[in-house]
Amino acid sequence: MDPLTAAAATGLESRMEAMDMLANNLANASTSGFKADREFYSTYLSPEIATTLDPAVGPAPVVQRQWTDFAQGTLLETGNSTDLALSGPGFFSVNGPKGPLYTRSGSFLISPQGALTTAEGYPVRMLGGQSLQLQPGVPIQVGADGTIAQNGNPVGQLELVNFIDPSQLSKASGPYFQTTDASVTPSPAAGAQVFQGKVEASNSAPAEAAARMISLLRNFEMLQKAVKIGTDMNRQAIEEVARVGS
Numbered sequence: 591m592d593p594l595t596a597a598a599a600t601g602l603e604s605r606m607e608a609m610d611m612l613a614n615n616l617a618n619a620s621t622s623g624f625k626a627d628r629e630f631y632s633t634y635l636s637p638e639i640a641t642t643l644d645p646a647v648g649p650a651p652v653v654q655r656q657w658t659d660f661a662q663g664t665l666l667e668t669g670n671s672t673d674l675a676l677s678g679p680g681f682f683s684v685n686g687p688k689g690p691l692y693t694r695s696g697s698f699l700i701s702p703q704g705a706l707t708t709a710e711g712y713p714v715r716m717l718g719g720q721s722l723q724l725q726p727g728v729p730i731q732v733g734a735d736g737t738i739a740q741n742g743n744p745v746g747q748l749e750l751v752n753f754i755d756p757s758q759l760s761k762a763s764g765p766y767f768q769t770t771d772a773s774v775t776p777s778p779a780a781g782a783q784v785f786q787g788k789v790e791a792s793n794s795a796p797a798e799a800a801a802r803m804i805s806l807l808r809n810f811e812m813l814q815k816a817v818k819i820g821t822d823m824n825r826q827a828i829e830e831v832a833r834v835g836s
């Protein structure tokens with residue numbers, strides 16, 4: 591592969607990966623508590639393509655890794671007593687199908703059986719890991735520390751956790767995170783405050799994502815043209831060699 595085509599092809603690969611992340615960010619722009627993915631570029635020959643490229647090509651731009659932006663989103667007023675938002679570092683804990691999940695999305699519901707759950711039906715964890723049993727139809731009051739009360743009587747306290755390095759969390763689906771390493775354990779989220787009647791908006795800004803997508807598409811088109819130019823140059827060189835030899 592000639593240097594021009596190889597460099598352009600590697601650039602196309604990195605733009606496709608960035609486009610996939612950006613599309614996911616846009617799809618979740620209205621998902622409460624969603625944290626956007628970003629890409630980190632580097633210039634090196636990835637192991638997957640090092641054996642196929644001409645050594646003369648040298649380092650090429652690729653997406654070395656992606657990272658999650660844990661910046662807090664805007665807290666939006668909803669007036670719904672079961673909507674909760676966190677201010678400061680930390681996560682709500684819920685019991686997922688395969689173990690604890692962590693989220694910034696506090697769009698909770700009270701099931702007909704009186705359990706506080708997520709929209710997907712995952713029970714919200716209290717201190718100690720147990721789920722909360724409420725009186726259906728009775729309003730709840732939630733304090734800044736996550737204490738939940740009904741009729742003025744405390745009935746439980748939300749399990750609010752944090753991680754020394756949130757980047758060690760992996761995305762499960764939507765606004766949920768999980769730990770895949772047994773050595774990564776949560777600790778109490780000492781600095782987090784709970785706000786009742788609010789939810790945290792996604793930190794994926796649609797306007798910024800749309801502008802970024804336009805830029806990526808333009809880059810993609812230019813790189814495609816570069817690949818075509820390289821292909822045409824190779825074809826013309828082969829035709830010239832064939833003409834001279836005939």
